[in-house]
Amino acid sequence: MAALAASPAxxxxxxxxxxxxxxxxxAYMPLWFADRGLSAAQIGQVLAATALLRVLAGPGWGxxxxxxxxxxxxxxxxxxxxxxxxxAFVLASxxxxxxxxxxxxxxxxxxxxxxxxxxxxxxxxxxxxxxxxVRSVGSATFMVTxxxxxxxxxxxxxxLVPWLQAAGYGMAALLSLRLPEVSARRSAPNLASALALFRxxxxxxxLACTALIQGAHAAFYGFAALxxxxxxxxxxxxxxxxxxxxxxxxxxxxxxxxLIARLGPPGLTACAAVASILRWGLMAFVLPLxxxxxxxxLHAATFAMQHLSAMMLLSRFVPSERAATAQAVHAALGYGAxxxxxxxxxxxxxARYGGLVFLVMAAVGGSAxxxxxxxxxxxxxxxPAPAGRSPG
Numbered sequence: 001m002a003a004l005a006a007s008p009a010x011x012x013x014x015x016x017x018x019x020x021x022x023x024x025x026x027a028y029m030p031l032w033f034a035d036r037g038l039s040a041a042q043i044g045q046v047l048a049a050t051a052l053l054r055v056l057a058g059p060g061w062g063x064x065x066x067x068x069x070x071x072x073x074x075x076x077x078x079x080x081x082x083x084x085x086x087x088a089f090v091l092a093s094x095x096x097x098x099x100x101x102x103x104x105x106x107x108x109x110x111x112x113x114x115x116x117x118x119x120x121x122x123x124x125x126x127x128x129x130x131x132x133x134v135r136s137v138g139s140a141t142f143m144v145t146x147x148x149x150x151x152x153x154x155x156x157x158x159x160l161v162p163w164l165q166a167a168g169y170g171m172a173a174l175l176s177l178r179l180p181e182v183s184a185r186r187s188a189p190n191l192a193s194a195l196a197l198f199r200x201x202x203x204x205x206x207l208a209c210t211a212l213i214q215g216a217h218a219a220f221y222g223f224a225a226l227x228x229x230x231x232x233x234x235x236x237x238x239x240x241x242x243x244x245x246x247x248x249x250x251x252x253x254x255x256x257x258x259l260i261a262r263l264g265p266p267g268l269t270a271c272a273a274v275a276s277i278l279r280w281g282l283m284a285f286v287l288p289l290x291x292x293x294x295x296x297x298l299h300a301a302t303f304a305m306q307h308l309s310a311m312m313l314l315s316r317f318v319p320s321e322r323a324a325t326a327q328a329v330h331a332a333l334g335y336g337a338x339x340x341x342x343x344x345x346x347x348x349x350x351a352r353y354g355g356l357v358f359l360v361m362a363a364v365g366g367s368a369x370x371x372x373x374x375x376x377x378x379x380x381x382x383x384p385a386p387a388g389r390s391p392g
Contacts, residue, residue, distance in 0.1 A: 008180040009129040012120055015075075015175045016138030019112050022082070022168025024145035025161060027242055028153060029102075031225055031235070032161040036093055040223070044347015046099050047222045050106030051343055054336030061111035062118075062328025071115045071324065072179045078111035079173035086166030110336065112172065114327035121315050122182040122323060131311070132260070136253035139304075143246035150239015197326055201378045202317030206310040207334050209269045209368050209375065213306040215338025216276050216365030219346040219357045220283070227355055231286055241296055248300035252308075260308055266376045268309035269368060275301030276365025284358040302365065310334065313379070 033043045061078065065071045085105040092098045117135075124131040145168070152160055197203045228238050252259075263271065279298040287295075310330060318326040342364070349357040 008123060009134050011175070011178050011180060012116070012123065012129060013134045013137035015116060015172060015179055016120075016135060017141035018168055018172035018175050019079070019116065020138035020142040021145040022086075022109075022165050022172065024142045024242075025149055025165040025168055027146060027221065028149060028158065028161045028225065029165070030222055031153070031229075032089075032158045033098065034226060035158045036098065038095055038098065040226070040351040041347045042095050042099075043226075044222060044343050044345075044350070046095075046102045047218075047343040047347070048340045049099055049103040051218075051336050051340030053103050053106040054110035055332040055340065057107045057110045057332075059325065059329045059332055062114060062325040065111075065115055065118075065324040065328075070181050071119050072176055072181055074111055075115055075176040075179065076173055078108050078115075079169050079176055081105075081108035082112070083166045083169035083173060086162050086169055089162035089165075109169070110332065111328075114331035115324055117311065117331075118324045118327040119179065119182065121311060121327075123180065125315065126182065128180070132253045132257060132308075136250045139246050139250045139253055143243045143250065146246065147239050147243035150236050150242070154235040154239070197318070197322065197329060200317055202313045203326060203330070205371060205375050205378050206265075206313040207330055209272075209371055210306060210310045210330065210334030211338040212368040212371075213269070213272045213276055213302060213365045214335050215342045216280060216361040217303065218339045218342030219280075219350065219361050221339070222343050222346055223350045223357065224283075227350075228292075230354075233289060237289065241293060244293060244296040245299035245303075248297035249304040252300045252304045263305075265309040265312050265379045266372055268305040268312075269375055270372045271301050272303075272306040272309070273366055273368040273372070275305075276368070277362050280358040280362035280365060284355050284362070286355065306368075 030043050030047070033046060038046070061074060065074045082105055085101055085108065088101045089098070092101055120129065120131050120134055123129045145164075149160075149164055152164075225238050225242075228241065229235070233241075260268065275298045279295055279302055282295050283292075314323075314326055314330060342361075345360070346357050349360060
């Protein structure tokens with residue numbers, strides 16, 4: 001407790017860890033849905049409803065945080081509500097209740113990631129923490145939780161999933177009480193100001209690249225576990241495959257400062273788009289387990305490189321009084337809407353064509369390469385973040 005009180009980096013890292021523990025368990029929700037009798041199409045609908053409600057709620061949460069001038073009370077409410085809804089899954093067995101619970105949980109949980117990122121970036125700009133190493137705590141916790149949950153589910157069954165999810169969100173709620181705050185000018189909710197973000201070229205290009213590259217993860221998040229299970233891969237091995245993705249991500253966040261600085265937003269996005277073509281193109285085919293294991297470290301490129309590219313652009317181009325709103329809109333339209341739409345499409349495609357759904361993901365993520373020339377031009381208009389305070 002003394003360390004939590006003394007170090008903002010430890011407090012923010014601990015909150016990232018608890019939230020990402022809940023996120024790691026979310027990867028197993030499709031298995032829980034399937035064991036409750038939901039079809040692939042119904043699973044896609046639940047995932048899509050959860051993601052699309054983030055689009056509606058996310059910008060609102062950001063505006064509330066900018067208006068209050070503090071992120072901590074909003075994060076406390078959001079994490080507490082998400083934990084309660086996780087427990088509600090335990091009582092649900094039919095499609096409609098599961099759909100409603102998932103939708104409301106998506107609505108409340110949509111506040112957590114963008115507000116935590118905006119808090120960490122604000123602290124990084126003030127020189128209080130370094131974004132990459134602190135964010136890597138979340139990735140490390142995600143990896144450990146993914147592997148541990150896979151091991152537990154392989155022995156106890158999928159009934160544990162909602163309990164583990166609720167525990168992660170509940171711990172995040174407790175840790176939110178100790179989060180540091182950043183002094184910021186209060187900004188009243190203003191639709192015109194939020195819409196003005198779209199006149200910002202750095203914001204627009206970050207949003208478009210994120211939508212294509214992160215949206216292409218929808219089939220992986222929704223159906224990779226089912227796809228691997230259909231190939232005879234056990235839940236423990238699935239957990240290790242999912243955890244393996246995060247190892248390279250952690251290394252990039254924690255140790256990749258020089259590489260990130262050298263590539264900059266354009267290079268990071270280009271690498272993420274090329275990796276999307278390779279990763280999802282190979283995933284479309286039934287491969288031996290060792291080969292499948294060799295593919296998973298590409299997650300550091302398809303997810304982490306684009307995430308860092310977007311965070312760098314938002315940190316450079318968006319004023320501090322609109323930081324929470326910008327992060328929330330980016331999360332909603334860059335992650336939520338594309339993931340929701342692609343989840344619907346993925347459910348339909350997976351039900352009919354199985355693993356070939358990943359070929360569509362390769363095309364979507366790879367198309368971000370077309371935006372890289374514009375990104376080079378836009379990124380050149382801003383000075384790099386000061387040394388030691390880069391969001392990467």
